[in-house]
Amino acid sequence: MQKQNGTELKNKAKQLLQNKTVDRVAGFCAGEFAYDPSPCVFYSAEEIEENMIYDCFCSPNFSKFLVKETKKPGRIAVFMKPCDTYSLNQLITEHKIDKDKIYIAGIGCDGMVDVFKLRNKTGSAILKASCDNGALTVKTPDGDMTFAFDEVLAERCLVCKSKKHVYYDELLCEPSFETDTGRFDKVEQIEKMSADARYEFFRSELSKCIRCNACRDACPACTCETCVFGESSSGAESRENANEFEEKLFHIIRAYHVAGRCTDCGECSRVCPQRIPLHLLNRKFILDINRFYGVYQAGETVGQIPPLTDKNESDPEV
Amino acid sequence: MKRIGVFVCSCGSNIEGAVDVCKVVEAMSKEPYVVYAANCKYMCSSSGQELIGKAAAEYELTGIAVCSCSPRMHEATFRKAAASAGLNPYKVEIANIREQCSWVHKDTAEATGKAITLAKAAVSKLCRDEELYPQSFPVTKRALVIGGGIAGIQTAEDISNAGYKVDIVEKKPSIGGKMAMLDKTFPTLDCSACILTPKTVDISHNENVRIFSYSEVESVSGYVGNFTVKIRRKARYVKEDLCTGCGLCAEKCPTKNVPNEFDLGLGSRSAIYIPFAQAVPKVAVIDPDSCRMLKDGKCGLCSRVCGAKAIDYSQKDEITEEKYGAIAVATGIDPIDVTPFDEYSYKNSKDVITALELERILNAAGPTNGRLVRLSDGIRPKTVVFISCVGSRCTEEDERGKTYCSKICCMYTAKQAILIKEKYPDTDIYVFYIDVRAPGKNFDEFYRRAAEKYGVKYIKGMVGKVCDENGVLTVKAADLINNEQMMIGADLVVLAAAVEPDKTAKALASKLNASIDGNGFFNEAHPKLRPVESPTAGVYLSGACSGPKDIPETVAQASAAAAKIIGLLSKNTLESDPCTAHADELKCSGCSLCANVCPYNAITYIEKEFRMPDKTVKIRRVASVNAAVCRGCGACTVACNNGAMDLHGFSREQILAEVDSICS
Structure with a gap:
């Protein structure tokens, strides 16, 4: 259940606009369904009063969205969950976001609902949803259902890496800390599989890929000017996978490209319409980096250099 | 239209011994774009190069592929040949069918197949070669010498004598280095200070030379001909210009x-x-x-x-920035720490000393004013035991020492034995050795004089243990020639400690982008043919920083390094290798990953305006490579996620074409 209530956010957003701290505010407005709030930008207190919402379905990581937003004139306020701020730091480090053009209000988070999980559990249309007191109540044509929050929480939230905001201008919640929730357990399980079983696991998962590019488009580490998979000269331009090799190629190349820069925000798996656990590839890379070069959390601070692109005097000479 | 000539070298029997060169010629002549293919006994000979010239003219070649030895050997040779035939010298590719093929394969069929594959890959790359042109840039006519020992002093002296400015950076408060600490020098027994002092005094009065003593190199940027060096001048709390040295x-x-x-x-x-x-x-x-x-x-x-009012307690470290055309590394050597060698009781006994400590004791300006006495009781030792190879020639497993021979120990041990015998002829001296290594002018004679004329007892065998019982030393050793165990009661034991590179060498190498070997010695550009140059252009090696050396050898190398530097500084401009990185600004997202990995700091970022299709102007941060600084290592090209970085002469397209050609 989110710690922050919508009214508090609304008031803060209106205040930031009114005292001219920012020119606009990014937030959520109601979507078509109860479980899919849409990101949108508010320019006036009236719009905020009327349309702004915040609930346990407001999952998206807004950091990548700021790459384009900060190219526009004026300053924008964004409410960020702890995990979002890691991606933000990484983007600031890579000169993708100008700090002067953002105002970050850190908001507390107890995790977000995984809509797929929820829909599987309800087995029917969700007409209304509300989270309260550690439980989620949904209204369906078959009547109301109530779920314990842990039952419907997204995997990335169940193994949350940190409740600490690593970047903010203002905190709307109590400062919190990093957490250790065994997020590498699944990777270690996969490592223990035989090579064949492991290959089969990823082959079958990646074979579901429809190359919609949602993972790439949502990933805050995917910020190339022109994606190699969008370039016609690459021979692998935006199109469906032609064969099994291409299915793997896309995701493995993507994992390599974000290695050392991936903050493990989990957006790739969240947006995947085919439910491929893409974050496992990235998490394996993170675990390997931790083992080889010491524990490293991308996005922990602005200006840190990923171990894979770092060099220093103690490096062994070739 | 591409018209490619393929030249297959036999290299005497070096290549022909394993590769059927005729088959390679035949296969290559059928390749697309190849209009000429021929074999030659030695492509690098003048007749081989003439063949290139003739074929280039007759067949109007646009590119040349040479199947021969490693490009490190003869790429430059063939580029020159192509240039004299009127081609752009960068339209030359080498297929290494010697080191990477004929030398490592015995089966002719296999080797021939591989040679053809390598040749095809070279042609694929050649088809995508662009014409490249070097840039020229000016040379700063001042040299930096890092280290003010005898090597640094000699290098600086020679450069200044040629009329160029030189700065010496020395980390200690005085120049002079290890040589200033020595008593006498082998094999002539000159007094070390007597031959060094005139040089240090001269250099301090030389108007072309500035000495930054008590200073260290903070950072180095730039490239051959144009280095920018930040020098940290440590606070000595005494104003150097006012102090008269009265004491x-x-x-x-x-x-x-x-x-x-x-x-x-x-x-x-x-x-x-x-x-x-x-x-x-x-x-x-x-x-x-x-x-x-x-x-x-x-x-x-x-x-x-202080009459000169030179004391300044508020002094702080200062950083000065200087520009140089060339840098000489003269960081020298230090004896290793012998405390881990428990068997020699160095830690426990005051009467077990290192050779350099004995040098100070024998020195008239040393702690005992030159009298040979035991440090424990001030009594003159009657029996002195020298132990050679302490930490030298160790096995790989022994982490306390070094695997190499420290080269100078045999000779200084003989010298110290002679010096003691001359002063105190009644002293009993034993030298335990593995081998006595005395190659050098008058070296062997010198060692034999110690053994034969002075009666120093040389015993082949290593010392197992030095026991210290209530201040009485017993040396337990094996005499390998007489095959017997020995127990010698010794008054003084001297350890000939191995030498290692100065502690600052590794950090300095990293600042200079110069490479060091597993032992921490600076690598030469070529161990035989370019011994005083580092692989990094503009960085030269003076003296023992590249390996253990005695004084004459150090001075010879120091002068050699100076000669190379004078050659560089005498040029008004230098030409850069055009095989450098460049960023595709349309793809670059300005993320800085390439700058993180660039070992040469060649990449900076600029804010650039782009006109968009909708006629708006977008300002983006994009990478910009300084071609003069870039050494073409390619690290940036693989770090770049955007695929924006590429290397002239080694483009991604070319590498992939090679891979495709090998795999197809």
Whole structure:
């Protein structure tokens, strides 16, 4: 259940606009369904009063969205969950976001609902949803259902890496800390599989890929000017996978490209319409980096250099 | 239209021995774009190069592929041949069918197949070669010498004599290095100070030379001909220009019991001190760790007695920035720490000393004024045992020592034995050795003189243990020639400690982008043919920084490095290799990953305006490569996620074409 209530956010957003701290505010407005709030930008207190919402379905990581937003004139306020701020730091480090053009209000988070999980559990249309007191109540044509929050929480939230905001201008919640929730357990399980079983696991998962590019488009580490998979000269331009090799190629190349820069925000798996656990590839890379070069959390601070692109005097000479 | 000539070298029997060169020629002549293919006994010979010229003219070749040895050997040769045939020299590709093929394969069919594959890959790359042109840039006519020992002094002296400016950076308060600590030098037994002091004094008066003593290199940027070096001038708390070196401050300083580094801690000095009598510059320095004024703010005696008003307790480290065309590394060697060798009781007994410590004891300006006495009781030792190879020629497993021979120990041991015998002929001297290595002018004669004329007892065998029982030393050893165990009661044991590169060498190498070997010695550009150049252009190696050396060899190398530097500084402009990185600004997202990995700091970022299709202007941060600084290592090209970085002469397209050609 989110710690922050919508009214508090609304008031803060209106205040930031009114005292001219920012020119606009990014937030959520109601979507078509109860479980899919849409990101949108508010320019006036009236719009905020009327349309702004915040609930346990407001999952998206807004950091990548700021790459384009900060190219526009004026300053924008964004409410960020702890995990979002890691991606933000990484983007600031890579000169993708100008700090002067953002105002970050850190908001507390107890995790977000995984809509797929929820829909599987309800087995029917969700007409209304509300989270309260550690439980989620949904209204369906078959009547109301109530779920314990842990039952419907997204995997990335169940193994949350940190409740600490690593970047903010203002905190709307109590400062919190990093957490250790065994997020590498699944990777270690996969490592223990035989090579064949492991290959089969990823082959079958990646074979579901429809190359919609949602993972790439949502990933805050995917910020190339022109994606190699969008370039016609690459021979692998935006199109469906032609064969099994291409299915793997896309995701493995993507994992390599974000290695050392991936903050493990989990957006790739969240947006995947085919439910491929893409974050496992990235998490394996993170675990390997931790083992080889010491524990490293991308996005922990602005200006840190990923171990894979770092060099220093103690490096062994070739 | 591409018209490619393929030239297959037999290299005598080097290639022909394993590769059927005729088959390679035949296969290559059928390749697309190949209009000419031929074999030659030695492509690098003048007839081989003439063949290139003739074929280029006759067949109007646009590119040349040579199947021969490693490009490190003859790429330059064939580029010149292509240039004289009127081609762009960068339209030449080498297929290495010697080191990477004929030398490592025995089966002719297999080797021939591989040679053809390598040749095809070279042609694929060649088809995508672009014409490249070097840039020229000016040369800063000043050299930097890092290290003020005999090597650095010699290099600086020679460069300055050719009329160029030189700066010496020395980390200690005085120049002079290890040689200043020695008593006499082998094999002529000249007094070390007597031959070194005139040089240090001369260099300090040389108007082309500046000495930055008590200073260290902070950072290095730039490239051959145009280095920018930041030098940290450590606070000595004494104004160098005012101090007259009178020494009154040291005399009056109340803190007198600081171990004297110059005497390796055997003697003591005051908190403000002049390192040694012949120090250059002869300027006092305050050791902030022992000075009462700097520690507690109570004292100030030196400031009161200083007639020149040179004391300045508020002095801070200063960074000066200088520009240089060339850099000589003269960081030299140090004896290793022998304390881990428990068997020799160095830690426990004051009468087990290192050879450099003995050098200080024998030195008339040393802690005992040149009298040979035991440090434990001040009594003259009657039996002295020298142990060679302490930490030298160790096995790989023995982490206390080095696998290499330290080269100078046999000779200085003989020298020290002779010096003791000359002064005190009744001393019994034993030298335990593995081998006596004395190759050098008058070296073997010198060692034999020690053994035969002076009666020094040379015993082949290693010492197993030195026992210290209540101050009585017993040396337990094996005499391998007589095959017997020996027990010698010794008054003094001297350890010939191995030498290792100076502690600062590794960090310096990293600042200079110069490479070092597994032992920490600087690598030569070529161990035989370019021994005083580092693989990094513009960085030269003077003296023992590249391996253990005695004084004559150090001086010879120091002069050789100077000659190379003079050659560089005499040029007004230099040409850069055009095989450098470049960023595709349309793809670059300005993320800085490439700059993180660039070992040469060749990448900077600019804010650039882009006109968008909708006629708006977008300003983006994009990478910009300084072609003069870039060495074409390609690290940036693989770090770039955007695929924006590419290398002239080694483009991604070319590499992939090679891979495709090999795999198809």
